[in-house]
Amino acid sequence: MQDIADKLGLSKGTVSLVLSGKARGSRVSEETCRKVRQTAEEMNYQPNEIARSLSTGKSMSIGVIVTDISNEFFGNLTFHIQEQAKKYGYTVITTNTNESLEEFNDAVTNLLNKQIDGIIFVPVVGGEKVAEKIIKRHLPVVQVDRYFPDMKASYIIVDNYKVSAEITELLIKKGNRRIAVVCYDIDLNALRERRQGYIDTMNRYGLLDTTLIKDINYEDQEEQIKQAIIDLKNNPDKVDAIFFCSRRVFITGVKHMHREGIKIPEDMEVLCFDKIDSFSIANIPIHYIEQPIGEMGKKAVDILIEQINGANDIKQYVLDAEIKHSI
Amino acid sequence: MQDIADKLGLSKGTVSLVLSGKARGSRVSEETCRKVRQTAEEMNYQPNEIARSLSTGKSMSIGVIVTDISNEFFGNLTFHIQEQAKKYGYTVITTNTNESLEEFNDAVTNLLNKQIDGIIFVPVVGGEKVAEKIIKRHLPVVQVDRYFPDMKASYIIVDNYKVSAEITELLIKKGNRRIAVVCYDIDLNALRERRQGYIDTMNRYGLLDTTLIKDINYEDQEEQIKQAIIDLKNNPDKVDAIFFCSRRVFITGVKHMHREGIKIPEDMEVLCFDKIDSFSIANIPIHYIEQPIGEMGKKAVDILIEQINGANDIKQYVLDAEIKHSI
DNA sequence: AATGATTAGTTAACCGGTTTAGCTATTGAA
């Protein structure tokens, strides 16, 4: 800017006014504006956003903290967040927590120091204190996919309970009595709700049987899922269907169903919480729940930007997921 | 910093020296260091990285430009890049190009203005001029997955030709004569090489037949892949196997093979370039090529950081992919 | 006593923008 000013015999301030589009209000002549813009072009001037940020206190970038971007769900979510942020002219810094509290903390600290304008994050078990740090700074924040119940902050999630109840009921109405559930035993409200939606519905129809509930330890999942499938196959009272509470459990579960020679859907039907891109390579009918990932990502950004622009009401959305069927 | 300095009757400079760890060289007393650090803690001082960046000219963040982070391959790649960058203390800003030249250009411009320390990017067709902008700024850069042949810059890619030739040969040696290929007609060297690896190998064995080569237009892929499958099914000289040149083509292709009642592997075997997380839900044997995504991501970061730290030799790695088999 | 070396810390410029008070010259009205 100084170079442009020197070349035109103007001051740095004037050049800044023109280039930042604030020339009209402060009345810089049409002529000068044209010359400044032309010279900037000629000299291939590119603004230094860092300097601008320091001055304005706005970095024009937002932080996104997810569990693991290589996971189909979070990859999709992040994609939609990025595309929406792009529309608002915001840049996105993404970090993975790998479900670790320490990494979550590091991510938050780092983003705060980077003077980020807002944060969209997927809560990590035990991360309330860390999240409070964001609130204390009065930094706009939106939780996605999960939320801390005691935190006064915006969130946008899916009604896990409701859709799980619905899909269970759907299967019951189709004539299934013996529906099993396979779910991680992790203490995430999303997972608890999916499991509970199933349990309450089965109960309501008087079909609940604890031998149909298979809780899987995350660390030892391959083995435990395999065992769960074998158990269900050998259940004295024939099992009609299995509800897998998440993507990965479904993939591993179906694999072992194949290995055990369980025919889908003749022997058992399968339900999957989450859509998988490649359902169609499995030549079987699959009932699945499709979360509105795109809407969730877009809306999270919308809410965040509103807050960045001054809104200070907390928005908490609970979206409905859809029940679908492959093949 | 000024506040800390005031409270202790020191100068801002001294506080900066202590807090940035340069106190030893500039000899600030042990006592003063301790007091500064303690007071910083008490006042909950957090450095403003933006200010630091402006001053040092280093933003401690790198840009990553991929095609589409929601794609399993790029999601994985980005994940490994982020994890490795974290180790070096670098933050990652990710952007998607959606294979669009314009978006690629916007991303580069934006990252340059953000005073990023280096860029890792997946080339976009026609993006040579845009990439030159990075080079002209003498900004460290690493291309991944693809590369611009005429650009003097580091890259790290997989030997698409070689592994495609190998997998074709493997199938031939297993007794297959009529191997087809289904590939996008996009002008990406990665895809061209996969196709060519197949063609040259078939040729070498005297098995090449152009009715076995199916080029798919990206925009109309669903329909064209379907038609390709039907064509191959009806090929007068029975087709033994199909080599799908990428993930998505494979998924769509296998779907239509199922629909057409083609039995895998009895009627035809299938080959997929790229590993898919959920291969196991398809109860069929699949020959696939697994790219060393983790290594590619990690190495890309290593090379970039080396360059950021002053190395100015161009590194060009061609990694080997592995041939594997599901079930 | 003079000199040099060392220790401990200060000063002030600088990074590259933004922003606002205020200055000057011109125009228009009284």
Next chain:
DNA sequence: TTCAATAGCTAAACCGGTTAACTAATCATT
């Protein structure tokens, strides 16, 4: 002719760090 209003621009502070150059005091050495 005089004064106010306005247009057009400048000067300088500011954002929050970093760092080269400098000062001042102490200690060791000759």
